[in-house]
Amino acid sequence: MKKLMVMFAMLALVTTALAQPGPGGRRGMGPGMGMGFGMGGGFGLLMMPEVQKEINLTEQQKQQLQQLMAEQREQMMPLMQQMRDATPEQRQKLMEQVMQKWDQALGKVLQPEQKARLRELQLQAEGASALARPDVAKELNLNDEQKRKISDILAQYRQKQRQLWQQGPGADREAMFQQMQQLRQQMDKELLAVLTEQQQQQWKKMQGKPFQFPRGPFGGGRGFGGPPAGAGGGRRQL
Numbered sequence: 001m002k003k004l005m006v007m008f009a010m011l012a013l014v015t016t017a018l019a020q021p022g023p024g025g026r027r028g029m030g031p032g033m034g035m036g037f038g039m040g041g042g043f044g045l046l047m048m049p050e051v052q053k054e055i056n057l058t059e060q061q062k063q064q065l066q067q068l069m070a071e072q073r074e075q076m077m078p079l080m081q082q083m084r085d086a087t088p089e090q091r092q093k094l095m096e097q098v099m100q101k102w103d104q105a106l107g108k109v110l111q112p113e114q115k116a117r118l119r120e121l122q123l124q125a126e127g128a129s130a131l132a133r134p135d136v137a138k139e140l141n142l143n144d145e146q147k148r149k150i151s152d153i154l155a156q157y158r159q160k161q162r163q164l165w166q167q168g169p170g171a172d173r174e175a176m177f178q179q180m181q182q183l184r185q186q187m188d189k190e191l192l193a194v195l196t197e198q199q200q201q202q203w204k205k206m207q208g209k210p211f212q213f214p215r216g217p218f219g220g221g222r223g224f225g226g227p228p229a230g231a232g233g234g235r236r237q238l
Contacts, residue, residue, distance in 0.1 A: 043069070043102060045121055050214055054121065055114045064109045072105070096134075120208030127184060128191035129154060131203075139206065140199045149194045157187040 045051045046065060079098065083091050106115060123130050130136050131150050142150070160183055164176055192200060 043106075045118065045125060048214070051118070051121060051211075054211060055110070055117045057110075057114070061109055068105055068109060072101075117208065120206070121211055123207045124211055125213065128188040128203075131191055131194075136206070140195070140202055142195075142199070146194050150191055153187065153190050153194070157183060 046057070052062065079094065083094055086094060106118075110118065123136070126133075131140070131142070132147075132154055137147060137150075161180070164179055164183070167176065192203070195203060
């Protein structure tokens with residue numbers, strides 16, 4: 001489990017690096033709040049015992065995942081350096097390569113049905129910010145205008161999120177948490193409004209059966225990003 005924590009932390013750092021403005025103020029990928037916890041084929045979610053149980057992860061598979069992450073850990077540092085020195089376009093290509101490798105690696109450990117359920121949980125955890133992901137946008141057949149609107153909404157809420165975190169160490173953390181949850185709910189509502197009715201139904205279907213996430217170690221009320229609006233089942237009780 002300690003090795004899992006280390007690898008997850010490194011993945012989160014990579015996400016942070018991608019979210020930093022590049023030349024001209026442009027960003028790499030930056031789908032928005034919650035991306036870091038679901039990226040890389042759901043490795044972050046696999047840290048959670050509740051998720052391991054949900055996808056019926058065996059003890060042998062848990063050991064295989066730990067071994068896999070240990071093997072990949074040393075490769076992350078030079079990659080992070082490449083991303084820091086790269087242009088936004090280069091960062092995006094590097095991240096796509098990383099995610100493809102994680103996806104292929106997971107395919108060697110998880111059964112197809114486990115991997116499919118993990119993706120559903122990943123989309124639930126990320127919430128509507130996942131609409132900015134290329135694979136999700138392609139599956140929903142989003143047009144260029146929809147992609148532009150989604151990008152603008154996410155940029156707006158990233159700014160609001162930064163303002164919250166800039167309150168400093170003396171801020172009321174519980175109040176900040178509540179404000180963050182409200183931001184996520186507002187963001188999800190605006191993002192989903194970009195979709196057509198048919199796309200909204202498809203998005204709901206892509207998330208599968210609603211899952212009750214525990215309160216996460218990184219502050220998200222739904223574990224890794226809060227309950228996605230329109231996911232079904234209403235507000236989850238934690």
